[in-house]
Amino acid sequence: xxxxxxxxxxxxxxxxxxxxxxxxxxxxxxxxxxxxxxxxxxxxxxxxxxxxxxxxxxxxxxxxxxxxxxxxxxxxxxxxxxxxxxxxxxxxxxxxxxxxxxxxxxxxxxxxxxxxxxxxxxxxxxxxxxxxxxxxxxxxxxxxxxxxxxxxxxxxxxxxxxxxxxxxxxxxxxxxxxxxxxxxxxxxxxxxxxxxxxxxxxxxxxxxxxxxxxxxxxxxxxxxxxxxxxxxxxxxxxxxxxxxxxxxxxxxxxxxxxxxxxxxxxxxxxxxxxxxxxxxxxxxxxxxxxxxxxxxxxxxxxxxxxxxxxxxxxxxxxxxxxxxxxxxxxxxxxxxxxxxxxxxxxxxxxxxxxxxxxxxxxx
Amino acid sequence: xxxxxxxxxxxxxxxxxxxxxxxxxxxxxxxxxxxxxxxxxxxxxxxxxxxxxxxxxxxxxxxxxxxxxxxxxxxxxxxxxxxxxxxxxxxxxxxxxxxxxxxxxxxxxxxxxxxxxxxxxxxxxxxxxxxxxxxxxxxxxxxxxxxxxxxxxxxxxxxxxxxxxxxxxxxxxxxxxxxxxxxxxxxxxxxxxxxxxxxxxxxxxxxxxxxxxxxxxxxxxxxxxxxxxxxxxxxxxxxxxxxxxxxxxxxxxxxxxxxxxxxxxxxxxxxxxxxxxxxxxxxxxxxxxxxxxxxxxxxxxxxxxxxxxxxxxxxxxxxxx
Numbered sequence: 001x002x003x004x005x006x007x008x009x010x011x012x013x014x015x016x017x018x019x020x021x022x023x024x025x026x027x028x029x030x031x032x033x034x035x036x037x038x039x040x041x042x043x044x045x046x047x048x049x050x051x052x053x054x055x056x057x058x059x060x061x062x063x064x065x066x067x068x069x070x071x072x073x074x075x076x077x078x079x080x081x082x083x084x085x086x087x088x089x090x091x092x093x094x095x096x097x098x099x100x101x102x103x104x105x106x107x108x109x110x111x112x113x114x115x116x117x118x119x120x121x122x123x124x125x126x127x128x129x130x131x132x133x134x135x136x137x138x139x140x141x142x143x144x145x146x147x148x149x150x151x152x153x154x155x156x157x158x159x160x161x162x163x164x165x166x167x168x169x170x171x172x173x174x175x176x177x178x179x180x181x182x183x184x185x186x187x188x189x190x191x192x193x194x195x196x197x198x199x200x201x202x203x204x205x206x207x208x209x210x211x212x213x214x215x216x217x218x219x220x221x222x223x224x225x226x227x228x229x230x231x232x233x234x235x236x237x238x239x240x241x242x243x244x245x246x247x248x249x250x251x252x253x254x255x256x257x258x259x260x261x262x263x264x265x266x267x268x269x270x271x272x273x274x275x276x277x278x279x280x281x282x283x284x285x286x287x288x289x290x291x292x293x294x295x296x297x298x299x300x301x302x303x304x305x306x307x308x309x310x311x312x313x314x315x316x317x318x319x320x321x322x323x324x325x326x327x328x329x330x331x332x333x334x335x336x337x338x339x340x341x342x343x344x345x346x347x348x349x350x351x352x353x354x355x356x357x358x359x360x361x362x363x
Numbered sequence: 364x365x366x367x368x369x370x371x372x373x374x375x376x377x378x379x380x381x382x383x384x385x386x387x388x389x390x391x392x393x394x395x396x397x398x399x400x401x402x403x404x405x406x407x408x409x410x411x412x413x414x415x416x417x418x419x420x421x422x423x424x425x426x427x428x429x430x431x432x433x434x435x436x437x438x439x440x441x442x443x444x445x446x447x448x449x450x451x452x453x454x455x456x457x458x459x460x461x462x463x464x465x466x467x468x469x470x471x472x473x474x475x476x477x478x479x480x481x482x483x484x485x486x487x488x489x490x491x492x493x494x495x496x497x498x499x500x501x502x503x504x505x506x507x508x509x510x511x512x513x514x515x516x517x518x519x520x521x522x523x524x525x526x527x528x529x530x531x532x533x534x535x536x537x538x539x540x541x542x543x544x545x546x547x548x549x550x551x552x553x554x555x556x557x558x559x560x561x562x563x564x565x566x567x568x569x570x571x572x573x574x575x576x577x578x579x580x581x582x583x584x585x586x587x588x589x590x591x592x593x594x595x596x597x598x599x600x601x602x603x604x605x606x607x608x609x610x611x612x613x614x615x616x617x618x619x620x621x622x623x624x625x626x627x628x629x630x631x632x633x634x635x636x637x638x639x640x641x642x643x644x645x646x647x648x649x650x651x652x653x654x655x656x657x658x659x660x661x662x663x664x665x666x667x668x669x670x671x672x673x674x675x676x677x678x679x680x681x682x683x684x
Contacts, residue, residue, distance in 0.1 A: 028467070032474040080454055128660075138663035139672065141454050142610060145401065145603055146656040146663075153653035161647065289458060326473045326480065331466030335459045343445035343456035350449075 004349075004356045014294055014301075016348050017340035025333045034325055042322060043315025053314060055185050055200020059272065060284075061310030062202070065209040066264035067288025068306050069216050070257045072297040076220055077253035078233040083129060083144025084261040085285025086151030087122040091262025093155060094121030095269045096163065096276035099176040110180040114270055115208070115263060122262015123255040125151060130254030134247040140254070148285070159278060172277040182271045203271035209306075212260065213299040219256070220299075229253050261285060290334050293342040309334070366507075370514045372631050377519065378589060379634075380627025381526045382407065382581045386605035387612070387619045388529050389577035395537065395614060396570030397550035397675040398446055401457035402438065403578055404602025405464035410435040410582025412468035415482040415593035416475060418489040424587050427489070431586075432579030438464065439575025447567050450679030461602075469595050480595040482586075491520035491588035520588040522580060529577070533616040546570055550673035553680040563680045581605075607659035614673065626655045 026036035047053045067084045074081035081087075098117035104110035129143035159171040168174075182204050185197035220226040232239040232249040240246060268280045287309055294308070295301025316330035340348065386403045393400040410431035418427025438460050445456040469480040476482055499517035502509045537543035545566055549556045553563045585601070586593045604626050611625075612618035633651035640646075 028470065032470060080452075082454075082458065132660070132664050136663075136665050138660070138665070141401070142606070143660055143663055146607065146660050149600060149603065149656045150653045150660075153649040153656075156652075157647055157649040160649075286458070286462070289455070293455070324473070326469055328466040328469040328473075328480070331462050332470060333466075335462035335466055338455060338462065339441075339445065339459035343451035343453075343459055344449055346449040346451055347445075 004353055008352065008356065010296055010298075010301075013345070013348055013352065014296060014341055016352070017345070018294065018337065020340050020348070021333060021336035024336050025329070028329070028332055029325065032325065034323060039319055039323065039325060042318055043311070046318025046321075047311045047314040051196045052198050052200045053318075055197035055202040056314040056317070057202075057307070057310040058185070058206050059200065059202040059267065059310070060313040061306045062206045062209045062267045062271075063264050063282070063284040064287050064291045064306035064309045065213060065303060066260055066267070067284050068291030068295060068302040069212055069288075069299065070259075070261035070264075071288045071292035072295065072299070072302050073216060073220070073229070073260065074253055074257040075292055075297045076226075076233050077229045077249055078236075079133070079250065079253060079257075080141050081126065081144055081254065081257045081261075082141055082289065083126065083147050083151075083258075083285070084264075084288045085281055085283070086144070086148035087125045087258040087261035088264045088281045088285050089148075089151045089155050090125040091118040091122035092265035092269045092276050092280045093158060094118045094262060095265050096173050096176075099180040099270060100163075100173060104177075104179050106179055107182055111182060111204070111208075111266070111270070114180070114266060118262045118265050119259035120262075122265075123259040125262070126254045126258025127251070130251045130258075133254075134250035156278065159276065163276070170277075173275045176270065176274045180270060181274060184271070201272040203267070205267040205271045208263075208266070210303070212263070213303050216260075217299040225252065261288070287334060290338045290341070294337055366510070370510055372628075372635060374515050374518075375631040375634065376624060376628045377515065377523060378627075379630045380623045381519075381523045382585050382589065382601055383605045383608055383626055384526045384620060384623040385522075385529070385577050385581035385584065386602055387608045387623050388526075388533050388616065389574040389581065390606055390609045391533065391612075391614060391616060391619060392546070392570045392577070393574035394609065394676055395550045395673055396546050396567050397553060397673055397678065397680070398442070398567055398571055398574075399453040399457065399677045400442065400571075400574060401454055401606060402442055402460035402602075403574075403605055404598050404600070405457075405461035406435040406438045406575060406578035407582035407585065407602050408461075408468055408596070408598045409438055409464040410579040411586035411597055412472060412482070412582075412593045414579075414583035415485060415586035416472070418485055418587050419476075419483045419592070422487070422489050424485070424489055424491055427587055428580070428583045431583035432576055435579030435582060436572065436575040439571050439578070443568050443571040446679065447564055447571070450681065453677055453679075465596065468593070472593065472595075482593040485587060485591045489587070490591055491522055491584070493518040493520055494524075520584070522584040522588055525580065526584075527620070530616050530620045537616065547673075550675055553675050557680070557682065567680075578602075604655050607655050610659050610672075611655075611662050613671070629654050 029036040029039055047057045070084050071081055094117040095114045098114045102113060104113060125147060129140050129147055132138040132143055133140040163173040164171060165174045185200060185202040189196040228244045228249055232244055232246060236246055264284055265280060269276050291302055291305040291309055294305040312330050312333055316327050319325045320327045386407055390400050390403050413434035414427040414431030417430035418424045442456050442460055445451040446453040472480045472482060496517035499513045503513040537547060545556060545561055549563055549566045557563050585597060608619060608622035608626055611622040629651050633648050
């Protein structure tokens with residue numbers, strides 16, 4: 001018998017964890033001598049009250065949807081892919097190569113091509129850790145951490161020595177050709193009279209991210225492969241007994257995860273910077289962990305959590321602009337969310353379970 | 364390369380290996396007791412900030428060291444609470460601790476010093492100075508041995524000697540004492556330790572505590588001895604290199620020393636030479652940066668000797684009922 005009804009597990013536990021994280025964040029803000037309520041108001045004003053604010057919120061959310069889905073798919077197979085950051089970096093390389101060296105006729109063909117390239121590059125970067133986990137039993141958490149650092153070194157080398165245009169100082173590729181520039185929300189939604197999302201980086205990849213949420217939902221809950229991934233995640237021995245190959249599931253789940261992480265680079269590299277820079281991932285690979293944990297590895301949850309983190313990111317930028325609160329506040333909030341929804345999950349869950357059991361006994 | 368340059372590179376190897384070694388031994392205690400710790404980086408960072416901050420405020424580096432250890436210890440308690448008491452995921456807890464330290468250090472630094480997330484530069488008694496060992500100056504004139512003693516062995520801060528002394532001490536503690544036997548047992552078969560009437564929870568908390576103290580010293584060394592003050596993200600992945608060294612050493616103290624010296628050497632060479640021209644081809648500096656991680660993956664893959672972690676590592680212990 002379940003100790004708690006499903007809705008409590010899916011909604012109540014994350015919500016209480018989020019409240020705890022928010023409460024502690026408020027204490028931190030008080031600790032550095034600022035007013036948390038005023039700070040929250042400023043964040044809402046900056047992130048949600050203007051269309052350009054939304055443009056930034058959705059831009060950040062796009063990154064977090066991709067990386068959150070990446071972590072979530074791996075979680076379903078009980079694999080902790082901490083390497084989203086590295087996979088996204090290498091995915092960025094895939095985007096850059098596709099955009100720079102293939103003469104695309106227009107942006108939507110280019111987007112398809114770059115998406116495939118980003119996914120393949122990201123997936124291949126996840127392949128070695130996946131293979132080592134499946135075949136050699138090397139712990140995937142450690143290998144993916146190592147691969148994050150190796151990815152940074154690879155990208156650094158490629159940008160400095162190979163892709164940097166002649167005479168340029170900063171380690172970055174040349175600007176992508178005009179035909180690969182993606183339409184931003186400003187291009188799509190502005191009318192002749194009113195400019196919407198002015199100057200904001202949100203672009204068409206947001207819709208790709210939404211589509212991927214649906215695709216991942218289909219994959220996990222409506223296909224045989226998804227069933228196998230979930231079965232493997234629930235119990236490896238039972239899955240083996242049912243004829244599911246652990247090697248295959250580990251590798252396939254990590255390939256999908258890496259591919260999704262790689263696709264994140266579409267948004268930052270092709271959509272925003274229109275060239276590949278050194279720090280294109282901006283730590284989004286790690287935020288994916290918080291997003292997946294909060295979203296309970298469900299695509300809908302991931303979407304909502306990504307929107308929340310998009311709001312936090314844009315709101316945090318506003319705070320850094322107008323108050324003495326540095327952007328690092330967001331890192332603290334992110335840490336608290338990971339802590340409460342991930343590591344201290346039982347601390348929230350145990351009292352709740354007792355509460356539900358007690359109420360059921362009475363009834 | 365002449366002898367003087369070689370000595371300089373080796374000297375810088377020792378300096379750079381010290382924080383790795385302290386953090387690596389810290390991880391060794393924790394992981395040998397069955398608690399995975401990928402939060403070494405965060406604990407070092409927190410210790411680096413608080414040691415530099417308190418040393419800057421009080422002007423006393425020992426107060427700084429104490430504050431650094433306390434900060435690191437506080438994060439250790441959090442890790443213990445999450446992974447031992449509430450049986451949460453140890454890896455996720457480690458990730459959270461890394462971010463918590465990365466965010467809070469800058470936040471507090473900005474609030475206390477308003478210097479863009481750094482502490483003021485430490486001067487005088489606010490820093491650990493190098494110690495000249497007895498006889499170093501007299502022997503400096505002797506060929507070969509003199510410079511080795513004067514440059515390489517003498518002249519480091521007290522924390523360097525402490526770090527190197529920790530290696531035999533850790534070996535002795537782990538393999539020659541009752542506490543060490545129990546510590547290793549709790550990482551391999553906690554149910555056996557429990558059956559013997561020893562508290563699994565207690566032992567693991569002690570191990571996590573030792574880990575916190577050592578990480579605290581490592582962080583304090585970074586900010587008050589290797590450099591003069593705290594800057595944002597100053598650990599720069601050292602916690603993960605230490606983790607790599609721990610795997611490379613297969614969770615054994617003497618091998619941890621060798622692994623840390625090797626990785627310290629790589630850092631020292633990368634720092635000094637950037638790209639290395641071998642005549643046939645040029646080794647780019649990025650290869651030196653990535654080498655510790657690549658070597659660790661190779662070791663993990665088991666192609667060159669197998670690295671097998673403690674059997675109960677990462678698993679919360681649930682008493683049978």
